[in-house]
Amino acid sequence: MDYKAELPDLARQTAEVVDTIMLEIRPKLLEAAFTGKAGESENLRHADNFLSVHDMWSHERYRELMSRHLKSFVYASEEAEPQVVGDEADPDLCVLVDPLDTSELAVRGLLGYTHVMIYSRALARPIVSVVGDIYHHVRLYVAAQDDDGNDRAYAFTADGQGRALLQREPKRLSESLLTNFLMRPAERLLPLSRQHRLMTALDQPDADGKSRGRIGVDFGSVSLCHVAAGFTEGVLEFAKGFAIWDLAPGHYILHAAGGTVLDLEGQPIPLDYGLASLIDIADAMDRRQKFVATGSRALADEILHYIDA
Template structure:
């Protein structure tokens, strides 16, 4: 199946998962703690079950790695091609009901995110992108608009930072000497989507993340012309044995001076 058709199919699956998430969001849900002390809700588990079953039906030959399944000790062997699923990125934002949470599905091929869909159901937006296809945002009415990264603004860079995680002192040290005009805070993988949509320029992540946290947003960003590299300047890769990311810098700058 071409990536363009696969992208449309995954967008439908994410929309279906969003419906489940929003039903729970509008109810009195219970928050539990996982072994790693991170929170989990019924929305995480039900959305992942729907996405996993739908992806297996769509592409039975491609294994699915989901956050909640891994947390429960269930994960297929990582190969050259696999799905990464974060059914509810920004669970803390979900719990605080600030709307900054996302549903994420990414396809990884030979260590690279080649397709991604990021749904922001509380905001009524769906972001998608694939290699060779480009990136888009779909509003609640179903209209899609192409998106792309921007050149470095003459007025200075807009930096996005995590609302719930991160080391403020490390971020300040990293940005020292850089032409920063503004700093915006956002939850979940929305930060990567802001870069892809040309609404921000730089996202340094100087704290722990897992591959499923950012893979879908990375695919959208890459399709929009952006990049993610580690602190040594090497492209971020997927399929690591422990599925953990190093510190990284995501850039939405399309100019050579980025």
């Protein structure tokens, strides 16, 4: 893939790592889909989550490939406890990874994503984020801090074309596509279905009598990337909350594209995830965050107005 020259070196290298992993794992996942052999194993860290041999392969492969570009870093993967890679006892950079998101769909050949974010503990913020879409033509979403300290976001397609992700013209709730991770019936779908005021507001007809508001399903960090790209208008997560590896990579990309991420009290969620020490990183990986993510503050406020949380 031909990455734009304006990407900083570390962002370009990280994007190449993600692209390499997707290229290598895609045939494995499709083989699992067509044969029905998903390679599922017991998940000792997250008992209610699907885990396959492909998750663990990606976990190991990320650590190997990132160590070629970073001499030392804290490796914080969903699949293991945080660990220091390299010779430094207390490295500045933390590499946060969800090796294979929505893996139970990925092994069915339907959907699959992979996230990596590089966080500077000295700056207390991300400096690079890459979210990869294994099956879609829009292959990569990237955010990075440039030499002037500005955060910029991009999307890259499978044929190497790149687009800058910029803030879009805001829309009202009644003309928006709002998404939610509603796959789990009792845990997420039923609570969403009880949001009667929100659903009524979303279904409110425009002046021409047409109801344009829609509710859809989306997944992890890529859902925030879809908002950053303007493919959807907002993401709502109020029932359980996202873990850090599901929220943070997409949060930074949406931030760099000019979007808004608020907690359910209407307060902006900071990019400082409090990853000062290994203990802090381990604690952060056990927390969940409820949020609304949109392309504009006005839409986020409108959504929060109708939520009964």
